[in-house]
Amino acid sequence: MKKVLVTGISGYVGLHAAAELLKNGYSVRGSVRNLSKTVELTKAIQKEIEPNGNLEYCELNLLNDEGWKEAMQGCDYVLHIASPYVAAEPKDENELIKPAIEGTQRALTFAKNAGVKRVVLTSSIVAMFGDANKSLNIKQDTWTNPNAKNMSAYVKSKTLAEKSAWNFIETQKGDNKLELVVINPGPIWGPTLSDKLSGESMNIVKNMITGKMPMLAKVATNMSDVRDIASIHVKALENKEANGQRFVVATENPYSFKEMAQILKANGNDKVSTFEGPNFLLKFMSKFNSDLKGMKPFIGNTYNADVSNTMQVFNWTPISFEKSILDTVQSVKQKLKN
Template identity: 85%
Template sequence: MMKKVLVTGISGYVGLHTAAELLKKGYSVRGSVRNLSKTAQLTKAIQNEVEPNGNLEFCELNLLNNDGWKEAMQGCDYVLHIASPYVTTEPKDENELIKPAIEGTQRALRFAKKAGVKRVVLTSSLVAMFEDANKSINITEDTWTNTNAKNMTAYVKSKTLAEKSAWDFIKEQKGENRLELVVINPGGIWGPTLSNKIAGESMNIVKDMITGKMPMLAKAAMNMSDVRDVALIHVKALENEKANGRRFVVASEKPYSFKEMAKILKSNGNKKVSTLEGPNSLLKFMSRFNSDLKAMKPFIGNTYHADVSQTMEVFDWKPISFEKSILDTAACVKQLMNNN
């Protein structure tokens, strides 16, 4: 019998790719959206990759209230909790991000457990593993970001606290039939979108680079992820026995900087791309006035190196090359710019 997976946040960059991957692998998908009016265009986006053949349905959920969660879980074997509040600019009140991130995660786990779901796969982030985001470090599945460090941003805090709250929930379970948890921690995510619009931070960065609107780059490097890899490992994590109770970095084997990214774009015919790195002190000063830079402030001048060997071994997987990710992102951005 076909297994059913609830995918929260199906309309997002990662959500759409993950839904398509699930359908390709023979799962039935129920996707949550904040508003059911979008479902026709979401179905169309997924059809560009795979024909759902009646195995795709939608439900309406909100991270901040209980309405519909019980019904959404009914008949589901697994849950992929991908939905999370995301803003590129730093909000005036950090709780705009932190509250829905934690409450949404707790709801997904609580209702999954009540419904007898076997396993939840949670989308976290490499930024939850940075120890002190202000320093260059080596990251493993045991490292956690210190949310009290200086320059801590609301987004980093929200991802870290939401993931910690998930592990606390799993630890505090009592009785039989315990819910299983696997956490996926991607780095910066690149790659083509399945939707027909330029959405998300990474696509906008590439757009600004290739149109010459980014004259100066931040000095920062981390392991980078391809959205297709992130989707694939979410699906592989559903039934892999060795994955239960663990966190997995899904990213390139080495860190890449924005300068390396700019060089890839420039050497492949994107003449307007600047490869100039801004001085750390200037960028940190500018972050006081620029909300995009403010969110980047802890990372400026640092290199974060994450170990992906465990992920490669457990899932028998090799990351898509960073060059391919970036060039595919640029090709997708150009196509969407021409279409709109």
């Protein structure tokens, strides 16, 4: 049985990816920052599949080398999903950028040293936004300019971490060449396996259905379902054609937050606001609101990514955006009851 190291297994994507690996006959070693939480993680994965002894854990930190060598031992592949994420703009951008880059470099370095064949890296569509401050048609070779005006720390962290990964691959020495595939999701929706509503997607939906989001930002991009992301991560491990490519895993068309709100409202969520705030007002408010500050470059724009290559290479069709959103709200309501 082939073994896969999953960094960041406790996260929204990490839990789904671990379950998908187990369903497809892989053995999983998941990294966490603290081993005390592993019992609840196993229970979360058991909602999808019984691990049957094929799930273990290790403790890793993106900012130091301790445990990385041991974590890689016996692993055939790595899903490097762990990366810091906060929607609000931090006071120091290096709070996000440093661990994102260093964690990526550690994952690649120790994987190569251990003889791992391939790493699948979780990046983001925000690493493909050009100068971000204008609408854009995104292709596989589109990159975000981290020095563009109003660029948020999170966008910089994802862009610079992915760039550092490709640089590692291009400059590696020796005959034992590590392979890399990068997954670039859009905003992620779909049911959570965790018992918590701590993720950004869950919070947005919770605030929308409880009427705590009176105003929406006018921005549209391709949206992703967590189940699609997990599925493509697993398919990317051994797909020969995937090596050396970036894949947008998202809907074929961009959707706005207003369209999302309309779906929620049409399905009985009466407290949802469909009002789009004026661009100038939201940009002005971003000076005082750390959540909005991170959104500032995107307000008023549409980012439309070509997902045809992903669909072709993996023989895949995205889950519909409506299903993603309705399954998310069902998951949120279930957690609010508990």
